[in-house]
Amino acid sequence: MSNTIISVENLSKQYRLGMVGSGTLREDVVGWWYRVRGKEDPYLKLGDKNTRDTKGSSDYVWALKDVNFEVKQGEVLGIIGKNGAGKSTLLKLLSRVTAPTTGTIKAKGRIASLLEVGTGFHPELTGKENVYLNGAIMGMRKSEITRKMDEIIDFAGVERYIDTPVKRYSSGMYVRLAFAVAAHLEPEILIVDEVLAVGDAEFQKKAIGKIEDVSAGQGRTVLFVSHNMKAVSAMCSRTLLMQDGNVSFNGNTDEAIDRYLGVNAGGDNILYHEGNGANTNNTSIQLNYAQINAPRSGVFKTTEQIPIEMTLSFTESVEAFHLNMHVWTTSEEHLFEVSTDAITVKKGDQKTFRFFIPEWLLNAHQYTCQFNFVINRSKVIYSTGKILKFSVIEAVEENNLLYYGKTYGLLSVKIDTKIN
Amino acid sequence: MTSEQENWSLVIEPREKWWNFRLKEIWSYRELVLIFVRRDIVAVYKQTILGPLWFFLAPIFTVVAYNFVFGSIAKMSTDGIPGPVFYLSGTTLWGYFSTCFTATSNTFTDNAAIFGKVYFPRMIAPISTVISTLFKFGVQLIMFFCLIAYYMLFTDANLEITKWAWLFPLLVVMMGGLALGVGIILSALTTKYRDLKNFIGFGVTLLMYVSPVIYPVSAVPDSYKWFIKFNPISPIIEAFRLGFTGVGTVDAIDLVYSGAFISVILLIGMMLFHRVERTFMDTV
Numbered sequence: 001m002s003n004t005i006i007s008v009e010n011l012s013k014q015y016r017l018g019m020v021g022s023g024t025l026r027e028d029v030v031g032w033w034y035r036v037r038g039k040e041d042p043y044l045k046l047g048d049k050n051t052r053d054t055k056g057s058s059d060y061v062w063a064l065k066d067v068n069f070e071v072k073q074g075e076v077l078g079i080i081g082k083n084g085a086g087k088s089t090l091l092k093l094l095s096r097v098t099a100p101t102t103g104t105i106k107a108k109g110r111i112a113s114l115l116e117v118g119t120g121f122h123p124e125l126t127g128k129e130n131v132y133l134n135g136a137i138m139g140m141r142k143s144e145i146t147r148k149m150d151e152i153i154d155f156a157g158v159e160r161y162i163d164t165p166v167k168r169y170s171s172g173m174y175v176r177l178a179f180a181v182a183a184h185l186e187p188e189i190l191i192v193d194e195v196l197a198v199g200d201a202e203f204q205k206k207a208i209g210k211i212e213d214v215s216a217g218q219g220r221t222v223l224f225v226s227h228n229m230k231a232v233s234a235m236c237s238r239t240l241l242m243q244d245g246n247v248s249f250n251g252n253t254d255e256a257i258d259r260y261l262g263v264n265a266g267g268d269n270i271l272y273h274e275g276n277g278a279n280t281n282n283t284s285i286q287l288n289y290a291q292i293n294a295p296r297s298g299v300f301k302t303t304e305q306i307p308i309e310m311t312l313s314f315t316e317s318v319e320a321f322h323l324n325m326h327v328w329t330t331s332e333e334h335l336f337e338v339s340t341d342a343i344t345v346k347k348g349d350q351k352t353f354r355f356f357i358p359e360w361l362l363n364a365h366q367y368t369c370q371f372n373f374v375i376n377r378s379k380v381i382y383s384t385g386k387i388l389k390f391s392v393i394e395a396v397e398e399n400n401l402l403y404y405g406k407t408y409g410l411l412s413v414k415i416d417t418k419i420n
Numbered sequence: 421m422t423s424e425q426e427n428w429s430l431v432i433e434p435r436e437k438w439w440n441f442r443l444k445e446i447w448s449y450r451e452l453v454l455i456f457v458r459r460d461i462v463a464v465y466k467q468t469i470l471g472p473l474w475f476f477l478a479p480i481f482t483v484v485a486y487n488f489v490f491g492s493i494a495k496m497s498t499d500g501i502p503g504p505v506f507y508l509s510g511t512t513l514w515g516y517f518s519t520c521f522t523a524t525s526n527t528f529t530d531n532a533a534i535f536g537k538v539y540f541p542r543m544i545a546p547i548s549t550v551i552s553t554l555f556k557f558g559v560q561l562i563m564f565f566c567l568i569a570y571y572m573l574f575t576d577a578n579l580e581i582t583k584w585a586w587l588f589p590l591l592v593v594m595m596g597g598l599a600l601g602v603g604i605i606l607s608a609l610t611t612k613y614r615d616l617k618n619f620i621g622f623g624v625t626l627l628m629y630v631s632p633v634i635y636p637v638s639a640v641p642d643s644y645k646w647f648i649k650f651n652p653i654s655p656i657i658e659a660f661r662l663g664f665t666g667v668g669t670v671d672a673i674d675l676v677y678s679g680a681f682i683s684v685i686l687l688i689g690m691m692l693f694h695r696v697e698r699t700f701m702d703t704v
Contacts, residue, residue: 097538098702099698102434106430106431106432108428120537124462124463136452137452137540139540165466
């Protein structure tokens with residue numbers, strides 16, 4: 001027997017948009033009539049790709065379309081993607097909250113899911129009663145739960161409140177308890193969806209440790225869905241990147257994250273500006289092009305140098321010319337300006353000016369660049385607009401596992417620290 | 421080794437056979453039923469001062485009102501037994517049916533939050549409702565027995581416990597089964613199209629008037645009797661009365677008919693429910 005524990009084949013899920021009305025009834029009846037005669041439901045042939053921000057022509061969308069993947073036992077599989085890419089639909093199908101439209105899921109063993117916060121807790125029941133309730137929902141025996149009770153309470157750190165109705169809990173306590181139950185009741189497959197976002201740093205660390213322990217130590221399988229790239233990078237051996245209802249990448253976690261951030265953060269980056277030689281008001285200097293030499297559609301990590309270049313043609317000779325660059329955040333904070341050395345150019349020269357913004361300077365944000373042509377060290381003869389745009393993201397592999405949150409501030413710097 | 425040969429413990433497919441009720445799976449979740457039952461009972465009376473006393477108040481007021489309206493004003497027959505005993509015998513069993521029916525018919529909408537997050541066999545929810553309502557029924561039954569004891573000991577009312585009383589557990593199971601069957605049919609039909617929901621409220625009231633709750637079958641004119649006897653609830657209530665008060669119009673064949681009717685309703689209910697439970701989250 002192979003060690004494949006989940007096998008997903010041609011999985012699709014169609015949703016109908018809009019309101020339920022009498023038109024829906026007609027379509028239901030037609031669809032049913034086709035199925036009765038053993039034909040394919042005509043509405044299954046319809047359906048747009050699931051893109052959230054464009055208006056489609058059909059009332060039907062495919063939240064998932066022909067998804068295939070396998071998960072091996074003991075693997076921690078990351079699932080990442082934009083909002084609406086199909087992650088949650090996939091998890092809903094896996095946890096049997098709803099059935100697929102086509103395709104099959106095969107699995108070995110119990111699947112316990114932690115979709116959203118406080119899965120299946122009843123507000124009027126106490127913490128302890130809810131542990132039994134949640135355990136039973138996951139198909140555990142009462143004796144099994146009793147055996148684990150102390151461990152669960154201890155892990156969740158809510159001992160003082162365990163006999164209080166959970167409606168009095170803070171949201172953090174709620175998640176702690178919910179996570180503790182799911183993690184301790186030893187399902188063969190654990191689905192964790194974005195639940196860590198609510199806990200504090202201490203609990204996040206604890207939870208991640210537990211997930212690693214559950215997978216590596218006990219050989220159980222974890223599907224981990226998150227927008228927190230640091231956590232995904234730290235835990236997942238393999239990652240699926242979902243895009244518009246498809247798996248667009250399945251493999252190495254770092255590569256998946258790179259692609260995701262490229263798609264996500266680099267959406268409207270401008271990496272190349274064509275000058276056409278004409279759009280300066282000084283005929284003696286013509287802008288050919290400006291560009292950023294970037295990987296991943298203009299998304300740099302905080303650990304990477306950012307090379308920017310601009311090429312100019314000179315139709316007259318110019319003395320003491322230098323190029324000046326201003327960097328702004330997209331929220332209009334002026335960060336810095338920097339200039340090249342002043343040079344003297346001859347008629348007919350073509351020069352490329354390069355700027356290298358060093359690693360460990362800019363924090364995760366999107367930035368624009370503006371350029372000034374300066375002669376005689378002070379006279380600005382032409383100013384471009386903010387013609388280039390790029391983004392910086394936090395380098396996930398640099399994380400120190402201390403905290404999975406965002407690093408704040410305009411700058412991302414490395415400075416020496418000392419403790420005496 | 422190909423995937424066909426592997427022993428998957430779980431296979432999720434778009435459609436399942438209509439007769440695959442997964443009864444074995446429901447049985448394996450029996451402990452969840454107990455916890456749900458406990459939850460239902462505890463949660464209803466938390467943060468109320470009178471607590472389970474509410475179980476008594478509702479039937480007392482109902483019986484007083486019925487006794488006044490149907491007994492004193494309309495002067496309807498009570499088969500020769502004291503009015504309070506007659507009305508309480510009817511409303512106790514009827515109350516169990518109507519509570520179960522109303523609650524199970526809302527299975528999907530009431531449980532949307534929990535159904536939307538975790539899987540367990542959805543039938544667990546209505547089954548738990550039918551069982552937890554037994555608690556309320558039991559409390560009211562005690563009240564009913566006290567009333568009978570009072571009339572037997574302190575008055576010369578013509579009351580008698582007959583051997584039909586032995587059928588009591590069966591009658592409760594039948595009543596619960598019918599409520600479950602009709603309830604899940606309606607819950608399955610109302611997830612997508614809510615039209616029938618408007619019917620449930622007054623439908624229960626109408627159904628009460630065609631059941632021998634406030635009148636005995638013996639008082640029904642012969643030309644309408646077939647209609648009242650067609651109602652599977654009639655033999656159950658009449659048999660219950662015959663058992664604990666000594667009056668009632670019922671024979672074995674009526675109960676067999678009722679049992680067959682209920683089985684068919686349950687089967688249809690489970691079929692419809694099973695069809696809907698897998699995708700109801702998309703339409704609720």
